[in-house]
Amino acid sequence: MSGVLARFGTAFAGLLVLLFFAAFAENFASFGNLAIVLKETAFLAILAIGFALALTTAELDLSIADVASLAAVATGALIQGGAAPAVAVLVGLGVGLGAGVLNGLTVTVLKVPSLIATLGMAAMAKGLGFMITQGVAFVGRWPREFTGLGRGSLFGVSNLIWWMAAIGFLAWLLLKWTRTGLHMVATGEADEAARLAGIRTGRMKRLGLALAGLLAGVTAVLLAASLSSATPNMAADHFLYAIAAVLLGMTMIEPGRPNIPGTLLAAFMLKALGNGLVLLGAPYYAQDIALGAIIIGSVALSATVMRRAAFTKKLNFRTAG
Amino acid sequence: MLRRDLLGATGAALTLAALPAAAQTPFELAVIGFQMSSETHARAANAAAAAAKEKGWNVTLLNSEGSLPKHAEQFAALIQRKPGAIVVCMGKPTEADAQFEAAAKAGIPVITIMSGSSPHALFDIAVNEYQVGAQAALWLLGRMNYRGGLLTTRFEGNTATRIRGKVLDAVLSENQAVTVVGSHAMARTASWQDDVRAGMQALLLRNRGRFQGVWASFDGQAYVIDDLLQAQDFKKGQVPIISVDGGKETYRRIADPDSTLMATVAVPFEEMGRRAAAAVEAIVQRKQPRDSITTGPYLLLDAELVDQGNVQRFLTP
Numbered sequence: 001m002s003g004v005l006a007r008f009g010t011a012f013a014g015l016l017v018l019l020f021f022a023a024f025a026e027n028f029a030s031f032g033n034l035a036i037v038l039k040e041t042a043f044l045a046i047l048a049i050g051f052a053l054a055l056t057t058a059e060l061d062l063s064i065a066d067v068a069s070l071a072a073v074a075t076g077a078l079i080q081g082g083a084a085p086a087v088a089v090l091v092g093l094g095v096g097l098g099a100g101v102l103n104g105l106t107v108t109v110l111k112v113p114s115l116i117a118t119l120g121m122a123a124m125a126k127g128l129g130f131m132i133t134q135g136v137a138f139v140g141r142w143p144r145e146f147t148g149l150g151r152g153s154l155f156g157v158s159n160l161i162w163w164m165a166a167i168g169f170l171a172w173l174l175l176k177w178t179r180t181g182l183h184m185v186a187t188g189e190a191d192e193a194a195r196l197a198g199i200r201t202g203r204m205k206r207l208g209l210a211l212a213g214l215l216a217g218v219t220a221v222l223l224a225a226s227l228s229s230a231t232p233n234m235a236a237d238h239f240l241y242a243i244a245a246v247l248l249g250m251t252m253i254e255p256g257r258p259n260i261p262g263t264l265l266a267a268f269m270l271k272a273l274g275n276g277l278v279l280l281g282a283p284y285y286a287q288d289i290a291l292g293a294i295i296i297g298s299v300a301l302s303a304t305v306m307r308r309a310a311f312t313k314k315l316n317f318r319t320a321g
Numbered sequence: 322m323l324r325r326d327l328l329g330a331t332g333a334a335l336t337l338a339a340l341p342a343a344a345q346t347p348f349e350l351a352v353i354g355f356q357m358s359s360e361t362h363a364r365a366a367n368a369a370a371a372a373a374k375e376k377g378w379n380v381t382l383l384n385s386e387g388s389l390p391k392h393a394e395q396f397a398a399l400i401q402r403k404p405g406a407i408v409v410c411m412g413k414p415t416e417a418d419a420q421f422e423a424a425a426k427a428g429i430p431v432i433t434i435m436s437g438s439s440p441h442a443l444f445d446i447a448v449n450e451y452q453v454g455a456q457a458a459l460w461l462l463g464r465m466n467y468r469g470g471l472l473t474t475r476f477e478g479n480t481a482t483r484i485r486g487k488v489l490d491a492v493l494s495e496n497q498a499v500t501v502v503g504s505h506a507m508a509r510t511a512s513w514q515d516d517v518r519a520g521m522q523a524l525l526l527r528n529r530g531r532f533q534g535v536w537a538s539f540d541g542q543a544y545v546i547d548d549l550l551q552a553q554d555f556k557k558g559q560v561p562i563i564s565v566d567g568g569k570e571t572y573r574r575i576a577d578p579d580s581t582l583m584a585t586v587a588v589p590f591e592e593m594g595r596r597a598a599a600a601v602e603a604i605v606q607r608k609q610p611r612d613s614i615t616t617g618p619y620l621l622l623d624a625e626l627v628d629q630g631n632v633q634r635f636l637t638p
Binding site (some may be wrong): 231274 | 349383388389394397398399413416417477507
């Protein structure tokens with residue numbers, strides 16, 4: 001019983017909150033509204049999956065949001081300038097991947113702690129974003145071939161949901177069913193033991209950070225396509241929520257370990273909370289307060305499990321006592 | 322038995338009497354402020370919300386926190402809530418075009434404030450920024466006797482402040498005895514006060530004695546420059562500063578003999594909020610045609626220049 005509570009306690013708590021919204025917020029449980037929530041979850045979920053992959057190797061990537069903003073700006077500049085959408089998309093992904101690779105090299109070759117290295121990258125990405133835009137957004141009626149990536153649909157389901165599902169599935173596959181994924185997990189949980197066992201831990205860390213950068217690039221392209229615009233801080237809002245989604249995800253399914261299903265569920269819960277509070281008519285400040293309280297409450301439910309987990313001990317996430 | 326029947330009948334009568342009241346839920350106005358931590362956004366949004374409450378309406382007030390994705394997301398959620406109307410303050414109609422269109426399709430009227438026009442909104446309530454820019458530029462040049470050096474601090478990231486800067490350029494092109502000796506373009510929105518402080522401090526030091534006036538694209542920038550000039554012992558009127566927006570702090574500084582801020586062009590943000598609520602009442606509730614409010618995509622309000630001559634009128638509540 002306690003095992004079930006540990007694995008699904010947060011999910012149950014989230015379910016209770018969703019049931020509350022379904023009962024009291026008109027239209028919350030309607031198909032149309034849930035489709036909107038799922039669609040809005042995509043940006044956060046994809047960014048959070050990137051953060052989770054880096055965290056799996058016990059490295060923090062605090063640059064994801066600023067790298068995503070920079071990649072969006074690079075993509076937007078090209079689209080605005082009349083470049084082919086495919087080229088703009090590749091450049092956006094390339095900017096994300098490039099930043100991730102640089103983060104990986106800084107951490108593993110220059111031995112700069114990822115907290116510092118990625119903070120530095122975040123500052124540079126922000127500066128470059130403002131340099132390219134001069135603070136003015138790229139915005140316009142962009143070609144449908146590009147905006148369709150975010151605004152279009154397939155079989156009646158928004159493309160954003162397809163992207164999220166595909167990326168979530170691939171990330172889960174990588175971590176659970178490939179040797180590389182197992183090596184990434186081993187690196188994160190006990191890098192010295194992993195190294196002695198012959199795992200190239202530096203390479204795993206570089207891979208984790210590179211994938212985080214690449215997924216920041218994917219988020220950027222989808223954001224720019226959905227909003228037909230690119231600004232130098234457009235993904236900033238997702239930063240703390242992406243971290244919250246990963247940490248909240250670590251309290252369920254595989255408690256104490258960054259995991260993809262938990263991250264996806266947590267991202268959905270966070271977005272559903274925001275949506276439910278809007279539908280309830282809660283004023284904006286009450287929404288922030290409620291959101292914070294619910295996040296703390298959910299994580300507190302599984303705090304005991306978090307304390308026991310090897311991974312969180314290593315990252316010093318332990319709560320006092 | 323009789324008592325129970327009487328109680329039952331009374332209960333049923335009360336229930337029936339209450340039914341029409343319960344069925345008639347109050348009208349709901351949703352207000353979205355794009356960045357409620359910005360004073361001007363909050364002033365317009367809060368005024369719209371307050372005016373709606375005075376009319377007995379339910380109000381949902383949201384803050385997009387300056388984030389485009391959040392703005393679009395809140396808009397989409399609001400459409401599901403189906404309010405009677407939506408007022409968007411300093412929104413982004415081009416970026417949130419899909420949501421504006423969805424609101425129109427759902428039959429929810431949208432009025433924007435200082436956001437720019439949208440084909441899916443009724444109209445945008447704004448001031449004529451070209452006129453505002455001209456008022457500010459000509460007041461400043463007048464104080465400088467149409468000669469001397471000028472320092473400017475700009476913000477190109479916002480349509481209104483950008484227009485004000487372009488109008489200043491146009492005015493200067495016709496008055497070439499005034500030259501811009503230094504200009505700082507504010508780009509960083511998250512920590513813009515630091516950006517203005519650093520940029521203008523350098524300009525003030527480099528150009529000491531070479532400038533006779535300072536132009537700021539909005540009041541927040543002017544406060545920073547005013548503080549810098551006061552720290553360097555500049556006296557009121559020695560180097561006049563003008564900016565745009567208005568508000569309690571601006572009027573206090575204009576009246577303050579120690580402050581170097583001399584004038585502003587007051588944008589009526591509260592009036593914009595009230596006019597938005599009034600327009601919703603006229604169009605949605607009283608079914609008046611939209612053209613009875615304004616015929617174009619904008620409802621333009623007057624902006625008034627405030628300096629020491631009339632600031633007392635703005636200081637009294």
